[in-house]
Amino acid sequence: MQLSQTKIKEGLVVKAVGRLDASWADLFMEGMLQEVRAGEHHLFIDASELTYVSSAGIRSLILLQKELFTVQGWFRIIHAVGMVRQTLALAGFEQWLLEKAPGKEEPCVREAVTDKPACFNLQWDAALSARAISAWNPWNPVRMDQCRKLVVDEQSFALGIGSAADTLDQSRELFGEFMAIQGCVAMQPPDEHSRPDYLVPEKSFLPELHSIQAILCRGAMSHLLRFSPRTEQPVHSLSTLITEAMRVTEASAIGFVIAGEIEGLVGASLLRSPGRITPETSTDFPAMRDWINFCGERMFSGEQALICGTALRNEQYHPQQGALLPLAEPGLFAHLHAAVFPYQPLPNGRIELAATVRRFFNGPPPRAVLHLLNDSRPGVGLGESALLRGACWCATLSNPEVL
């Protein structure tokens, strides 16, 4: 099986040469999914030199159809002849068959994936207001009396350290990183064995969290950025994306949610709840290794991330006194949490934040929840997290002074 691609105005033509049988179906599927991942959601499979299709081949086509359906995409089979045409027609898949692609099938450049980030104005005057909770100054004991209950409704997003346990007392042993967007919460239990957990709002149920540290942003997003690999910029670091979001919102303080395919994440997550820290507890190195897990390498390449956070551009900002941490770009500060999900393609163009978040949380469970870092250690630093392609919803932060 050989696959070759030609970009046309109406989509992508993939010429399949050989047999689409059990031996080649997986390779065919991998090739087609690679195109879907690259943003090609309208596919024409040129079957002029496809000599055979078996049930295994048809199964791979059905799987491709399902994958494309989730991103409002489709495929058609063009120039099918002989046994292939007859088999597909008799099996009831005539709707896949086209004599030829519409238009002249003239090659053109893949503009959709090489263009600059696309920007959509959602609500030009929308803004976010932030609220900060701080009952824990790492690595001191938690001030339990200053913990707050947090409800992340469908108009807000939040990130921090908290627990969804029923009572504050029960939470003491369970504080871990969380991120919450539009009522959906992903959280990392603070031990080495537990998998990330999640809560999704249903009917009148809204998740509640006891939080020892959090930034909560409420309001609507004003802009949507769509980004993908470009010749001059194959990956998008978080600094780059935040800078671009500040440019389109014309703001120096923003809140944002990013959904995108991961190039590499750099982060850490708690192994023990800060609620267990007493004045006698040692959290210095090497004891610190029992309290927090550092990724050690750029992780989760090819998976999908939901990232939320707030950022500020201010040369005078003192990170020691606030909730934001320095990014790679001088003068840029942010606090970011990410939830990692197995890869699933995102639709192209303008997409809704609520639907996208639901899509993530309705799929396979998150694989990790991380506090993202800029590893700036000389020589051995892992740098900043980066994404390949995705979407960034952002808006001005009306009260950056709380950060």
Added chain:
Amino acid sequence: MLELVNLHKTFMPGTANEVRALQGVSLTIQPGTFAVLIGSNGSGKSTLLNAVAGSFAPDAGTIRLNGCDLTRLPEHRRAARIGRVFQNPFAGTAAEMSIAENLALAMHRGKHRSLRPALTRNARTQMADRIRELKMDLENRLDNPIGTLSGGQRQALTLLMATWTRPDLLLLDEHTAALDPKSAAKVTALTQSIVQREKLTTLMVTHSMQQAVDMSDRIIMMHRGAIVQDYRDEHKQRIRIPDLMAAFDRLARRELFDESVADLLKSQYA
């Protein structure tokens, strides 16, 4: 019940090649438990097994089996209570002796031996019956030298010999690692069958995560001569291969967690 209390062993102490193979290992394995030891190369799994078997004396600590202190007991004295299968399929049997002669040695393990013939008609019948369970067509080849058998056949016989007299403890040291996949699967199934039927207290070393998850009641992970994870009871029930792989990843990441990371986290966390 196997009880290990604060076992220490350092090889070549005080030299450039010093290896601290066991660093305070404490472990209690209840009767009838199938415990699996996993860990990277050099983590101390086999050393721990050898310490229990009596291949060497620990520098410090205590080894008790069913209440009896074995710590200073020589290896051959422990053999009466401990069955053992090695990674090398040729290590557990005497190649020049016949199948029957090897089995006769196993039948009398830990028992008083006399000058009477060991290979009686009754004994041969028993041997044939037990060997038939292996389904390897060996029951009619009792007089063949065991050295003429394949690795898989020899390992199956070694397992049979190690459990013939129902030991207080069965030690399995990567006993399927040197076999071809088909033989390994057969010996694995045989191990499960014998251990379950005889309710043997078992300690097995393996690099196979699949075996660890499928066969055991308890998974113990070792790293640098110490126990770093102990999956048991209901926690063990939910463990799958990706969980074990993730645990290995965490260990590897922990190795990369140095003072520079600690400094980074002090300035960049929360």
